[in-house]
Amino acid sequence: MNPHDPTERPGAHLVAEMLGVTDPYTLNITYRPADPLYRAATRVIGAAHELDELHNRVSHATRAALEALEPVARGEFTGAPDAYEPVRSAVRHLEQLTSRQNRAYGHLAETIFAYRRLLTEANAAQPSHAASHGQSRDDDWAVAGRRGLDALRAVEAGELRFHRSAVYGYAYLSDGRGQCPNPSVWPETVQRLVADGLLEKDTSEDLYRPGQLLSLTALGQAALRDARTTQPRVFAALSRSNAPANHAAIGDGPPAPTPETPSKPSRSR
Secondary structure, eight states: OOOOTTTTTTHHHHHHHOOOOOOOTTTTTTSSSTTTHHHHHHHHHHHHHHHHHHHHHHHHHHHHHHHHHHHHTTOOOOGGGGGHHHHHHHHHHHHHHHHHHHHHHHHHHHHHHHHHEEEEEEHHHSSOSOOOOOOOOOHHHHHHGTTHHHHHHHHSSSSSSEEEETTTTEEEOOOOOOOSSSSSOHHHHHHHHTTTTSSOOOOTTTTTTTEEEEEEHHHHHHHHHHHHHHHHHHHHHHHHHOOOOOOHHHHOOOOOOOOOOHHHHHHOO
């Protein structure tokens, strides 16, 4: 369950929802400062903090504007030009802050997407085993490595739902308990697999609540069967040939056997 209230800390809430983390402000602690992921995570943290700060200022400015409007609502203003200046000032200030808040929200979303792309590139050297292998596309990062296969497995486990936030409009996923799926599955991965025909959404259900239930198509079921039947054969072949295993390409499985050092041939006398 996302521990952050979007009405109080929308920045922290968005990071937790889209990255599946509990504390967005510790996102960079596992990386070294020279690592590009450290810089990308730090930008996410800064953007989340900026959005939360602006949200707090908008809340205060809104209360101030309401206080300035109360005498107008009670009919206590004389109509003199200077009598409305507090109202004009409060409204101008609120408009400026809300514009900055909207830009901050867009900036945070961009930093999250950039971080996720870098994370996928760092963790996966091979394309998805489950997704199609056609021409390179702009969203290939969403199914790189084992992300596509992990998403299919999560849907197979049941009760994975695709949602859209009614407040901010971003997409997110939940499991049967209403929590973020564990291991984490990205909405972009699901959208790519839906586009590729491996998953489908129950569009008869509301996108906002309870969310659209995801299910495997016949193609998605075939992809899972292929992953399960191909993997043991690959490891068996590796065992016979003593070849090193490419774990990035074939997903989970036992470690490949370590080749024995061949004995030196005896020298003929």
